[in-house]
Amino acid sequence: MASRFHKLRARQQEREPLTAHGRINLVPLVDILTSIVFFSLLTYTGAVMTNLTAFDLALPPVVVTANTNTSGAQKDTVTLILAVGIGQKGLTVAHSNGGAPPFQRNIAGLTAESLDTLEATLKNVKQQFPDADAAMVVPDDDVAYDDIVHVLERVKLANFRKLSLTSAARSMQVASATPGGR
Numbered sequence: 789m790a791s792r793f794h795k796l797r798a799r800q801q802e803r804e805p806l807t808a809h810g811r812i813n814l815v816p817l818v819d820i821l822t823s824i825v826f827f828s829l830l831t832y833t834g835a836v837m838t839n840l841t842a843f844d845l846a847l848p849p850v851v852v853t854a855n856t857n858t859s860g861a862q863k864d865t866v867t868l869i870l871a872v873g874i875g876q877k878g879l880t881v882a883h884s885n886g887g888a889p890p891f892q893r894n895i896a897g898l899t900a901e902s903l904d905t906l907e908a909t910l911k912n913v914k915q916q917f918p919d920a921d922a923a924m925v926v927p928d929d930d931v932a933y934d935d936i937v938h939v940l941e942r943v944k945l946a947n948f949r950k951l952s953l954t955s956a957a958r959s960m961q962v963a964s965a966t967p968g969g970r
Contacts, residue, residue: 868920870913870948874927874939878902881909885917898935903942910946922950929955 790798873880879895879902893909895902914920923943927936936953943951 868913868917868922870910870920870923872906872910872923872925872939872943874898874925874931874936876928876930879906879939881906881913883913898938903938906939907942907946910943910948914947921948922952923948924952924954926954 868883868885870881870883873882878897880892881895882890882892884890891913895905895909910923925936925940925943927939940951940953
């Protein structure tokens with residue numbers, strides 16, 4: 789039976805080729821470095837992505853002035869709210885103004901013919917309200933980007949120069965946030 793000393797010497801002689809000439813076992817070193825790189829990338833990405841996606845927007849101050857009537861007669865202005873909805877089944881043109889009943893027209897499809905119909909409808913609205921210059925385009929989430937661009941081009945061709953693009957989810961949040969809105 790071998791003594792403890794002989795067993796220890798035998799183990800040292802077995803390991804000697806591995807540690808001879810200053811060699812070290814690289815497997816544990818690679819494991820540790822991999823762990824360090826992995827966790828540093830996690831913390832780096834989180835901190836940097838927060839800085840990249842956070843926008844600090846400073847809005848200009850709002851100045852409220854009293855209405856002054858210099859001409860003696862108040863000019864009658866009509867506000868037109870024009871919305872063009874884009875869905876998979878087609879287009880919807882809707883507008884409302886101060887006293888007139890609301891208008892809504894559904895146009896089936898997203899083809900060239902439906903875009904021509906959209907442009908003609910918008911030109912008719914522009915003839916009824918020549919001072920109106922703003923239009924809001926509301927695409928559904930599943931509408932292709934090319935279709936949105938084609939609709940924006942047609943709205944611009946109908947002489948609505950102030951375009952705003954919003955999402956259906958955003959407009960529903962705003963509508964439900966208004967007092968009394970359903």
